[in-house]
Amino acid sequence: MAGQFPGAQGFLQNPLLATLPPDQQSNLLQLQQRQAVGQALLAQGLQPADYGGANVGGLAYHVSPLNGISKLVNAYVGNKLSMDAMGQQAQLMSGMYGGLFGQDQQQPVAPSLPPVAGAADTGALTGPTAGMGGAQGSPDPTTIGRAMLANGQNVPMQTVTQPGPWSIPGMSAADSRSMYMLNPDEYAKLRMSYAQPTDATRMAIAAHLDPSAVNNAAVNKTYGVELGPNSTFMRPDGTVFTTPAAAAVGAQNVLGPGGKWTTQQVPGGVEAMQNESAARAAGAAGYQLQRVWDQSANNGAGGYVYQNVRNIANAADAGSGAPAGSAAPNLFDIFRQQESSGGKTAPDNPFQIQQATFNRFAQPGESWNNVADRSAVAQRMLTKFNQDYGGDVGRVATAYFSGEGNVAPAGSATPYLKNVSDSNGKSVASYVSDIVRRAGGGFSASQPSLQRGAPMAAEAPIGLGAGANAAATNQQGELSKRWSDLIGQNQQAQSVISNLQNIKMLAGKAIVGPEADKLNFANGLLSLAGSDRATEIASAGSLLDKNSNQIIAKLSQGGMGTDAARSILQSAYPNSHMTQGAINEAADNLIGAQQMVQAKARVLAPLRNANDAAGYTNAELTFDQNADPRIFQYTGIKDPTARAAFAKNLIAQDPGIVGKIQALQKLGALQ
Structure with a gap:
C-alpha cells in the first residue's frame, strides 16, 4: 500500500534509513x-450514504x-490509525536525523532595562549595573532571564538553535529539517x-x-586614529587621552616621554610661513585676470586690457609692468613657448596652428607641409590679431585659442x-592666464607688441568705454x-531645388514651348474623348505648372509679393512656355x-555661432x-x-574660374 503514497515511498528511499536498526x-x-x-478507512467513512435508490425488483426497501x-x-x-502512525513515524524520523x-x-531572555540616571554631578549610567560600579561587568540577558524565571516572574522566551552539521546558518533546526524534506533541491543550493x-x-x-589566520587578522584589525587639536580619545585600556x-604660528606641539605635551618654537618657522604665504598669493595673482584701462592701448587712444593681478600690483608699485632692467618677451616667443x-614638443608645428586656420591666412606659394611656412602663417595671424585688438594680450590669446568670434x-x-574648452579640456580662461603670465609686463618693442607696463587706471576716461561698447553692439547687430x-x-533653397528637378523630369512628358497653350487645349479635348496618351500628357503639363507656381509662391514671400514682382519671377524660372x-538649361543653372x-x-554658420563679426565679414x-x-x-x-564639355566652355567664358574654385575650396564651400 505504500506504493500509493509517493511521499512515503520517497522517504523509504532516503539513504539515512541505513542508520536505523533493521527492526526500526x-x-x-x-x-x-x-x-x-x-487513510482508506477515513475516505470510506467520509463518503455520504445514498438512501434514495435502494430497491429490489422495482420495490424500495428500508x-x-x-x-x-x-x-x-x-x-x-x-x-x-492514520494519526497514530504519523506520530510514531515522526519519532522514528527524529531518531534517524538525530x-x-x-x-x-x-x-x-530578560527584557531591556531603561538607563539609570546618575547624580547631579555625575554622568548617567546605563544597564542593570548602573549605580553599582562598572568594574564587575554585567551578566548577559539570558542569565538574568533564567534567574527571573526561577523566581516565578514572567519572562519572554526565545528560540535558541544549537547548529548541527546539516543546519543552514540563520535558520532554526526545524526550518532546516523541513526544507531538507520538502524541497531538497533548494536546500542543497542554500x-x-x-x-x-x-x-x-x-x-x-x-x-x-x-585562510583561518588571514580571516582572523581581517576581523581583528585595528586602524589608526588621526587626532586634531583639542581632541579626546579613549585608549583600549580605558584611559582617556x-x-x-593648536600651536601658535612658527611653533609646534611635542609629546614628551612622560606623556605630557610641550610647545616649542621652530627655528625660522615664522619666516618660512611668511614666504610660503607670499608665494601662494603671487602664484594665485598670476592666474587671476582683471580688466583695467591702459592709455597706451589702441595706438595711444586708450582701451581696456586684461592683466593678471600680479602685474597690476607691480605696475602700481613701480610704475612698470616688469622689473627694472628686465627684457620683456616678444609676441611670437610667448605663443611658441605656450x-x-x-620648446619640449611639436618641433614640426611649434605654434600648433590647425590646417583650416593655415589655409585662411596662407599666401600663394605657402604649403602646409612646410614647417617654416606654418610658423610664418602663425606669426602673420598673431600680428593681425595684435593690430585688431590694440595689443590687448587677453583678447589676442582668446582669438588665437578659440577664434575671433569668441x-x-x-x-x-x-x-x-x-x-569654451578644447578637446583636451583646456579652457579659454586657463589659456589666457597662461599667456598673460608668460607676457609678464608686456611684449618687447622690437616685434609686434604691447607697450611695456605703463601705470594703468582702474576705469576709462568718460565716454571712451561707452563708445567702444556702442561700436561693438552695432557690429553685432549688422x-x-x-x-x-x-x-x-x-x-527655401532645398525645396526650390526639388521643384526644379521635377520640372526637368516633367518637361519630357508634357507639351511645352511657345504654342503650349493652344496644343494643351487641343490635347485636353482628346483627353475628354478618352485618349490615354492625351490624359498622360495633360497630367504632366498640370504637374509642371504646379511646380513652377510653387517656386513663384515661395520666392514671392520675401518682399516680392506684388504682381509685377511675381511676373518677373515667373519669366525668370522654367515654365511650360519654354522649350x-x-x-533643362535654366533649371540646371538655377539649381546651381x-x-x-x-x-x-x-x-558662415560656424562664424555666426561664434559671434565672429570680423571673420564672418x-x-x-x-x-x-x-x-x-x-x-x-x-x-x-x-x-x-x-x-568635360561644360568645364571647357566655362573656362572659355571666364578664364579666372579656376582661381575662384580654389578660393571656394579653401573656404570649405565645395564638398
Missing part, C-alpha cells in the same frame, strides 16, 4: 502501511440505520551558497597562506564671450541682420544658384567675390563627357 526499518514500513489503511453508524466507525478508526540539523531550545569561500579566503589560498590646542610646452568687445568683463537674410534664403532644352546659397550658409566677402552658380552647376554634372 521494518517498523517504519508497517507504520506507513497502517497509515495507508487508516436501509438499516446501522449503515450510517458503520461509516462513522470507519471514519473514526481510519483517522485514529542532531544533524541541530537542536532548538526555548530560553528565557547549503552550497554558505559553503562558498570568501574573497579573503581565496586570496589567502592563492598566496599560500593559512587629550591633545592640546604651444610647444617650453573675442569679447572692448569693455567686457572678460576678454572672451564664452569660456552681423545678425545679414545672417537672418541668408538663413531665410537657405530655408524643353531651355527648361540654390546650391550656392546652401554652401554660403554652411561656410571676411569669409562673406571672399565667398561673394568667387562664388558662381556655374561652379555649383558643374559639380552636379555626373556624366564625364558632359562634365
Whole structure:
C-alpha cells in the first residue's frame, strides 16, 4: 500500500534509513502501511450514504440505520490509525536525523532595562549595573532571564538553535529539517551558497597562506586614529587621552616621554610661513585676470586690457609692468613657448596652428607641409590679431585659442564671450592666464607688441568705454541682420531645388514651348474623348505648372509679393512656355544658384555661432567675390563627357574660374 503514497515511498528511499536498526526499518514500513489503511478507512467513512435508490425488483426497501453508524466507525478508526502512525513515524524520523540539523531550545531572555540616571554631578549610567560600579561587568540577558524565571516572574522566551552539521546558518533546526524534506533541491543550493569561500579566503589560498589566520587578522584589525587639536580619545585600556590646542604660528606641539605635551618654537618657522604665504598669493595673482584701462592701448587712444593681478600690483608699485632692467618677451616667443610646452614638443608645428586656420591666412606659394611656412602663417595671424585688438594680450590669446568670434568687445568683463574648452579640456580662461603670465609686463618693442607696463587706471576716461561698447553692439547687430537674410534664403533653397528637378523630369512628358497653350487645349479635348496618351500628357503639363507656381509662391514671400514682382519671377524660372532644352538649361543653372546659397550658409554658420563679426565679414566677402552658380552647376554634372564639355566652355567664358574654385575650396564651400 505504500506504493500509493509517493511521499512515503520517497522517504523509504532516503539513504539515512541505513542508520536505523533493521527492526526500526521494518517498523517504519508497517507504520506507513497502517497509515495507508487508516487513510482508506477515513475516505470510506467520509463518503455520504445514498438512501434514495435502494430497491429490489422495482420495490424500495428500508436501509438499516446501522449503515450510517458503520461509516462513522470507519471514519473514526481510519483517522485514529492514520494519526497514530504519523506520530510514531515522526519519532522514528527524529531518531534517524538525530542532531544533524541541530537542536532548538526555548530560553528565557530578560527584557531591556531603561538607563539609570546618575547624580547631579555625575554622568548617567546605563544597564542593570548602573549605580553599582562598572568594574564587575554585567551578566548577559539570558542569565538574568533564567534567574527571573526561577523566581516565578514572567519572562519572554526565545528560540535558541544549537547548529548541527546539516543546519543552514540563520535558520532554526526545524526550518532546516523541513526544507531538507520538502524541497531538497533548494536546500542543497542554500547549503552550497554558505559553503562558498570568501574573497579573503581565496586570496589567502592563492598566496599560500593559512585562510583561518588571514580571516582572523581581517576581523581583528585595528586602524589608526588621526587626532586634531583639542581632541579626546579613549585608549583600549580605558584611559582617556587629550591633545592640546593648536600651536601658535612658527611653533609646534611635542609629546614628551612622560606623556605630557610641550610647545616649542621652530627655528625660522615664522619666516618660512611668511614666504610660503607670499608665494601662494603671487602664484594665485598670476592666474587671476582683471580688466583695467591702459592709455597706451589702441595706438595711444586708450582701451581696456586684461592683466593678471600680479602685474597690476607691480605696475602700481613701480610704475612698470616688469622689473627694472628686465627684457620683456616678444609676441611670437610667448605663443611658441605656450604651444610647444617650453620648446619640449611639436618641433614640426611649434605654434600648433590647425590646417583650416593655415589655409585662411596662407599666401600663394605657402604649403602646409612646410614647417617654416606654418610658423610664418602663425606669426602673420598673431600680428593681425595684435593690430585688431590694440595689443590687448587677453583678447589676442582668446582669438588665437578659440577664434575671433569668441573675442569679447572692448569693455567686457572678460576678454572672451564664452569660456569654451578644447578637446583636451583646456579652457579659454586657463589659456589666457597662461599667456598673460608668460607676457609678464608686456611684449618687447622690437616685434609686434604691447607697450611695456605703463601705470594703468582702474576705469576709462568718460565716454571712451561707452563708445567702444556702442561700436561693438552695432557690429553685432549688422552681423545678425545679414545672417537672418541668408538663413531665410537657405530655408527655401532645398525645396526650390526639388521643384526644379521635377520640372526637368516633367518637361519630357508634357507639351511645352511657345504654342503650349493652344496644343494643351487641343490635347485636353482628346483627353475628354478618352485618349490615354492625351490624359498622360495633360497630367504632366498640370504637374509642371504646379511646380513652377510653387517656386513663384515661395520666392514671392520675401518682399516680392506684388504682381509685377511675381511676373518677373515667373519669366525668370522654367515654365511650360519654354522649350524643353531651355527648361533643362535654366533649371540646371538655377539649381546651381540654390546650391550656392546652401554652401554660403554652411561656410558662415560656424562664424555666426561664434559671434565672429570680423571673420564672418571676411569669409562673406571672399565667398561673394568667387562664388558662381556655374561652379555649383558643374559639380552636379555626373556624366564625364558632359562634365568635360561644360568645364571647357566655362573656362572659355571666364578664364579666372579656376582661381575662384580654389578660393571656394579653401573656404570649405565645395564638398
